[in-house]
Amino acid sequence: MSFIDILRAEFRLEYNDMFRRKSVLLMLILYPYLFTLFTLFIGYAGGSPGVFIEKFGLNPIVYLITSSYILMSILASIDVLLWRPLYDSENGTLIYIISSPVNRLKYYIALPFPRYTELILMGATSILPVYMYYYGLEGVLLSLLMITLITAGCVVMVPFAIFIAGVCHRVGESWRIINIVRPIVMILMGVYYPRFYIPLIGYVIGSLIPSSFIVEIIQRTLLRLESNTYLLLAVAFTLFFLYLPASAWSIKAWEAKKVKEGVKIS
Amino acid sequence: MLRFLRRSYAVFKAYFISDFIRSHGFIYGLISMGLWIIMFTIPVTLFTPGGVSRDEVASRIYVGIMLFYYFSAASWDWAAELRWMIMNGRLEYYITSGAGFAPHYFGILPFTLMWLCIALVFNYALLSIVWAPPAITIVNSYAFAVGFILYTVSLIGYALLLGSSMLSTGSTGYFVEFLSFILPVATGGLFPLKQSPEILKTIALLTPFSYPAELLRYSLLGIEPVVSIEKTILIGGVYGALFLILGVIVFRIQLRKALRNGFPTVSLW
Amino acid sequence: MSRAIEVEKITKTYRVKSRRGLFKSSVEFVEAVKGISFTANYGSIVCLLGPNGAGKTTTIKILATLLLPDSGSARVAGYDVVEEASKVRENIGLMLTVEKGFYGKLNGRENLEYFAALYGLPRNIALKRIDHLVKLLELDKLGADRKLYEEFSLGMKARLSLARALLKDAPILLLDEPTLGLDPPSARKIRELVRDMAHRENKSILYTTHNMFEAEIVCDRILLINKGVIVAEGSPEELKDKIPKLKVINLVIKASGDPGKPLERFTFRKEIKQEENSVFNVKMYVPKPEEVLGEIVKALVNSGHEVVNVRVEEPSLEDVFIYYSEGSI
Numbered sequence: 077m078s079f080i081d082i083l084r085a086e087f088r089l090e091y092n093d094m095f096r097r098k099s100v101l102l103m104l105i106l107y108p109y110l111f112t113l114f115t116l117f118i119g120y121a122g123g124s125p126g127v128f129i130e131k132f133g134l135n136p137i138v139y140l141i142t143s144s145y146i147l148m149s150i151l152a153s154i155d156v157l158l159w160r161p162l163y164d165s166e167n168g169t170l171i172y173i174i175s176s177p178v179n180r181l182k183y184y185i186a187l188p189f190p191r192y193t194e195l196i197l198m199g200a201t202s203i204l205p206v207y208m209y210y211y212g213l214e215g216v217l218l219s220l221l222m223i224t225l226i227t228a229g230c231v232v233m234v235p236f237a238i239f240i241a242g243v244c245h246r247v248g249e250s251w252r253i254i255n256i257v258r259p260i261v262m263i264l265m266g267v268y269y270p271r272f273y274i275p276l277i278g279y280v281i282g283s284l285i286p287s288s289f290i291v292e293i294i295q296r297t298l299l300r301l302e303s304n305t306y307l308l309l310a311v312a313f314t315l316f317f318l319y320l321p322a323s324a325w326s327i328k329a330w331e332a333k334k335v336k337e338g339v340k341i342s
Numbered sequence: 343m344l345r346f347l348r349r350s351y352a353v354f355k356a357y358f359i360s361d362f363i364r365s366h367g368f369i370y371g372l373i374s375m376g377l378w379i380i381m382f383t384i385p386v387t388l389f390t391p392g393g394v395s396r397d398e399v400a401s402r403i404y405v406g407i408m409l410f411y412y413f414s415a416a417s418w419d420w421a422a423e424l425r426w427m428i429m430n431g432r433l434e435y436y437i438t439s440g441a442g443f444a445p446h447y448f449g450i451l452p453f454t455l456m457w458l459c460i461a462l463v464f465n466y467a468l469l470s471i472v473w474a475p476p477a478i479t480i481v482n483s484y485a486f487a488v489g490f491i492l493y494t495v496s497l498i499g500y501a502l503l504l505g506s507s508m509l510s511t512g513s514t515g516y517f518v519e520f521l522s523f524i525l526p527v528a529t530g531g532l533f534p535l536k537q538s539p540e541i542l543k544t545i546a547l548l549t550p551f552s553y554p555a556e557l558l559r560y561s562l563l564g565i566e567p568v569v570s571i572e573k574t575i576l577i578g579g580v581y582g583a584l585f586l587i588l589g590v591i592v593f594r595i596q597l598r599k600a601l602r603n604g605f606p607t608v609s610l611w
Numbered sequence: 612m613s614r615a616i617e618v619e620k621i622t623k624t625y626r627v628k629s630r631r632g633l634f635k636s637s638v639e640f641v642e643a644v645k646g647i648s649f650t651a652n653y654g655s656i657v658c659l660l661g662p663n664g665a666g667k668t669t670t671i672k673i674l675a676t677l678l679l680p681d682s683g684s685a686r687v688a689g690y691d692v693v694e695e696a697s698k699v700r701e702n703i704g705l706m707l708t709v710e711k712g713f714y715g716k717l718n719g720r721e722n723l724e725y726f727a728a729l730y731g732l733p734r735n736i737a738l739k740r741i742d743h744l745v746k747l748l749e750l751d752k753l754g755a756d757r758k759l760y761e762e763f764s765l766g767m768k769a770r771l772s773l774a775r776a777l778l779k780d781a782p783i784l785l786l787d788e789p790t791l792g793l794d795p796p797s798a799r800k801i802r803e804l805v806r807d808m809a810h811r812e813n814k815s816i817l818y819t820t821h822n823m824f825e826a827e828i829v830c831d832r833i834l835l836i837n838k839g840v841i842v843a844e845g846s847p848e849e850l851k852d853k854i855p856k857l858k859v860i861n862l863v864i865k866a867s868g869d870p871g872k873p874l875e876r877f878t879f880r881k882e883i884k885q886e887e888n889s890v891f892n893v894k895m896y897v898p899k900p901e902e903v904l905g906e907i908v909k910a911l912v913n914s915g916h917e918v919v920n921v922r923v924e925e926p927s928l929e930d931v932f933i934y935y936s937e938g939s940i
Binding site: 351352364365430431434435437438439441598605 | 672705724726730
């Protein structure tokens with residue numbers, strides 16, 4: 077089974093699901109705004125947008141919509157990897173996937189591809205209009221750059237997410253562990269609070285997460301801070317390749333454990 | 343009455359043993375939610391001017407967290423539990439037991455309050471580590487008690503409305519998540535209305551939640567509500583009671599609709 | 612004595628919306644139950660027998676007050692299922708899907724205690740009743756009273772589900788496919804208990820199944836239901852007697868080629884099933900087997916096939932069902 081065949085199957089699955097549950101499509105469009113409003117009004121509790129503009133020279137809405145878009149994009153693409161084994165288990169499809177000859181790494185790498193198209197749509201409906209409002213035509217170019225960077229950020233996360241999924245699903249009630257891992261990853265990536273402001277220990281640990289470098293590039297660009305863009309990109313992609321063998325091992329080990337225990341339908 | 347209490351106790355006991363003692367969901371959920379809250383609230387430091395007391399900022403965040411958590415409990419424990427009951431095949435047996443839904447809500451309420459207390463202690467610790475210890479004192483215990491009761495009444499009304507949509511449509515989890523985020527913002531749950539833009543003040547004061555929320559903020563932080571205390575209590579009380587009655591009526595209508603059309607199948611998420 | 616269950620021309624139509632794409636959807640109306648009527652007495656087991664989608668579960672749910680009928684009326688224990696639902700609920704024990712309906716993290720006994728409290732049973736009565744049911748259904752021997760429900764086998768789940776249905780000691784039991792997916796010993800145990808409930812404790816039991824064999828051995832009266840309509844009713848023997856007198860010629864053939872070819876000139880209904888490589892089982896439904904059997908065997912032998920075994924049998928309940936659902940055998 078070629079990679080293209082797997083991609084075709086996944087696109088069909090994802091799009092059929094999305095078209096039949098329009099609420100999912102609606103949420104993809106609304107959630108970046110929802111989180112922006114949420115954090116903006118938390119900000120009101122402690123201070124004012126004026127202070128933010130004074131500190132960073134940037135409208136907080138631009139910053140927060142970008143952060144929310146980053147959050148939603150990365151969650152959307154890693155969730156399909158983190159939750160898929162559990163979803164297949166609940167559905168009863170896991171037994172058929174495990175017993176199939178498909179190359180596991182290819183299969184899991186293919187899984188988030190349909191989501192990349194969805195996050196481009198999400199970018200077009202979230203950051204593009206906001207950037208256009210504040211920056212005009214320059215905003216269009218800036219949003220395209222951000223969408224490209226975030227897509228790259230999602231791609232480099234794939235082996236890391238596969239590795240985490242394989243490790244977490246070895247324990248019972250793994251979904252509870254994953255629900256803790258997700259926010260930790262988001263905090264360490266510095267999605268809302270830039271990681272270059274957090275204590276050094278947090279920065280070092282966060283550097284184990286491939287897309288944290290791309291998030292840093294995005295935030296430095298927005299805040300007009302100096303950044304070594306090419307170096308950060310190189311590190312992110314290096315980590316992508318470094319995590320590949322770990323991810324292959326992780327999935328293999330998880331499947332071996334499942335087969336040893338007996339693959340059940342949850 | 344005794345039967346009602348016995349039934350409510352049975353619901354509480356089943357939920358307590360199942361979700362707290364045996365599944366650790368309680369603890370994991372607490373940690374997860376605490377981390378998400380920290381992620382969303384720490385950016386407040388980007389909005390605070392230098393020289394502002396960190397304790398005071400932490401206090402405001404803490405009260406916002408308290409109100410948000412209680413709101414989330416109403417969404418996920420009270421309303422969405424009906425969705426779990428449909429998925430697990432328990433709802434039909436619950437209905438044919440003849441117990442009615444009052445014991446269900448009454449039984450879950452103490453569990454929620456217990457969870458809320460533990461969650462607030464946990465978040466106090468987390469906030470203290472990440473930012474600063476919130477300086478919380480009860481400035482006015484009467485306002486606190488009234489505010490808490492009115493907030494509970496409004497949330498029960500909200501949970502009935504949301505729960506009824508679960509019964510008749512099997513609303514997706516996304517819809518519930520959306521509501522549990524947007525409503526606390528739109529209803530003035532998270533921040534003092536005095537500091538918010540006019541448009542938000544107007545919208546918030548149209549909902550029953552903002553009045554008890556203002557009372558709670560006043561009782562814990564000393565921040566005066568946008569309308570007088572007496573008016574806040576009066577409007578909040580009347581509004582909350584009407585909202586509860588509306589919730590009961592809509593719930594009954596939707597239950598009848600579900601009995602007419604059959605209960606929905608719900609998706610995994 | 613009043614009847615336990617009285618159903619008069621109930622109908623139920625579902626409105627099913629299916630999405631065809633991003634903006635397209637279609638609405639279909641599915642008539643699940645089309646004006647069925649029947650009664651059930653105390654001390655008897657009435658079976659609703661039919662294939663999947665026949666309307667069995669819909670009927671049970673209407674009687675259990677979980678679904679409102681569109682028209683018609685139904686009374687359970689003398690109470691109307693729509694107007695007096697709460698009274699109906701006091702008088703029924705219900706068993707729907709066997710594999711869920713309990714708290715996964717509670718053990719069998721804790722689950723029963725929970726439901727006993729919901730049913731309003733006083734605690735001392737509930738505990739005694741649970742002890743009795745745990746022993747009766749051998750839940751203690753299987754460890755089901757101490758194990759968490761999520762660790763139960765299907766057989767244990769079925770027994771626990773039946774225990775819940777019996778908790779209230781209600782006079783009427785509504786059991787929807789109670790032995791579905793069970794192994795033979797567990798299924799037999801459930802069937803024995805059900806028969807006991809009806810005949811010793813004078814309960815009225817409405818039992819749904821699509822298993823002909825089970826219907827024949829468990830039920831006193833069978834209602835054949837298909838596509839929302841009751842097509843026939845009676846005891847198993849009465850139902851078999853109702854169809855035109857047909858016998859079944861059952862042949863086992865070692866064929867060299869297609870065994871159907873020499874039988875083409877016989878216009879009776881046939882079923883030909885390949886058992887092994889060249890071994891076939893042929894069933895033919897004929898009114899007078901003594902007149903045609905010789906011709907049939909001759910035709911097969913002349914075509915080079917070997918007739919290994921011949922039997923003439925009475926039609927089974929399956930044949931009865933096919934007759935009523937397809938109009939002929």
